Amino acid sequence: MAMAAVGPGFLTQTATFTGQMGANFGFAILLCIIVDLVVQLNVWRIIVVSGKRAQVIANEVLPGLGYVLSFLVAAGGLLFNIGNIGGAGLGLNVLFGISPENGAVIAACIAIAVFVAKNAMTVMDHTVQVLAVVKIAILIYIICVMSVPYQAAVTHTFMPTNIDFYSIVTIVGGTVGGYISFSGGHRLIEGGMKGEKELKYVNQGALTGIGVASLIRVLLFLAGLAVVTMGYKLDPSNPAASIFKYAAGNFGYKFFGILLFAAGMTSTLGSTFTSISFLNYTENARAQEKIAKYNRLFVMGFIIISAAIFYFIGQPAKILVVVGAINGFILPISLAILLIATMKKKITGSYHHPLLLSITGWIVVLFMAYASVEAVIKLF
Numbered sequence: 001m002a003m004a005a006v007g008p009g010f011l012t013q014t015a016t017f018t019g020q021m022g023a024n025f026g027f028a029i030l031l032c033i034i035v036d037l038v039v040q041l042n043v044w045r046i047i048v049v050s051g052k053r054a055q056v057i058a059n060e061v062l063p064g065l066g067y068v069l070s071f072l073v074a075a076g077g078l079l080f081n082i083g084n085i086g087g088a089g090l091g092l093n094v095l096f097g098i099s100p101e102n103g104a105v106i107a108a109c110i111a112i113a114v115f116v117a118k119n120a121m122t123v124m125d126h127t128v129q130v131l132a133v134v135k136i137a138i139l140i141y142i143i144c145v146m147s148v149p150y151q152a153a154v155t156h157t158f159m160p161t162n163i164d165f166y167s168i169v170t171i172v173g174g175t176v177g178g179y180i181s182f183s184g185g186h187r188l189i190e191g192g193m194k195g196e197k198e199l200k201y202v203n204q205g206a207l208t209g210i211g212v213a214s215l216i217r218v219l220l221f222l223a224g225l226a227v228v229t230m231g232y233k234l235d236p237s238n239p240a241a242s243i244f245k246y247a248a249g250n251f252g253y254k255f256f257g258i259l260l261f262a263a264g265m266t267s268t269l270g271s272t273f274t275s276i277s278f279l280n281y282t283e284n285a286r287a288q289e290k291i292a293k294y295n296r297l298f299v300m301g302f303i304i305i306s307a308a309i310f311y312f313i314g315q316p317a318k319i320l321v322v323v324g325a326i327n328g329f330i331l332p333i334s335l336a337i338l339l340i341a342t343m344k345k346k347i348t349g350s351y352h353h354p355l356l357l358s359i360t361g362w363i364v365v366l367f368m369a370y371a372s373v374e375a376v377i378k379l380f
Helices: 008-050 054-061 065-096 100-116 120-144 150-158 165-176 180-190 196-229 239-277 285-313 316-341 355-379
Strands: none
Touching: 008 054, 008 065, 008 150, 008 165, 008 180, 008 196, 008 239, 008 316, 008 355, 054 065, 054 180, 054 316, 065 100, 065 239, 065 285, 065 316, 100 239, 100 285, 120 196, 120 239, 150 196, 165 180, 165 196, 165 316, 165 355, 180 196, 180 239, 180 316, 196 239, 239 285, 316 355
């Protein structure tokens, strides 16, 4: 979940808003972390307790609702995946000088190779874990070589002088919006975790996932704030790259290439896995075997379409920010559906969803709906 979230969009959104808002962006990050925790704990628990994918749950809440949810999540996932593959292509461009379009094609081929491997899920899990360590190590290095204005960051995080709802909707959407909120839950039931007996592990996994994603967000924010405070202007075509180049010269820029490629690959894997999982409505073992035969074709098609669209359209930085906002709009809908599901015994059985999670979950639904409307009003 954490590495599905920490993709090129995550990096680009964080850098873009840090450049625009400075230390005030810390408040948006704080709200994002709180919302992330509420969303993930609610979504993962409900999915694992029911033992069903989110779209199946939605259909049981209201017949046909699952197909609407699948469309929203898969469409948002496809749009995000265009940016994910484009981001990986940009990473290869930074490292080796090849065009971002050709880099995207190479990244798409690598992603397909991971999925068509005999033990694809194990390969995906281990690949993501290794790349996660690479991301965090690079960011810690950048923080260590810079002069970070910690006092300003802390002050404006808790007492902002400017609140921007578009930034909040976008970064929440880029962390737990759209497909991302379901990536961990679907991966758990794919691995056989179902029922109340797994809740301890579910809580631990959700908290760890949000913790890792939040750590990376804060590190990148602090690095960007240090660069902005020094008077540098971030390049709008690749704002995150600017942070590393100003911070550590060409060496830092090459490091960023590794980070961006790793981010693009992990998010491509996460986006593809979760989006394709929303096409599966089967609940018995025999039907699952039939679906598995076609799953690789769906995966290949999803990745190829994403790469082809990027190849002919480009502009990954702009796509990544806008798509984060789109996924932020989807969040209140998907979370509301799952919260309603906790009221139906045919879905969750004897399980009693914690009252605190229900209340905070509905607060997030209302807040994100309001923030989404405010963001749209501001845009137009």
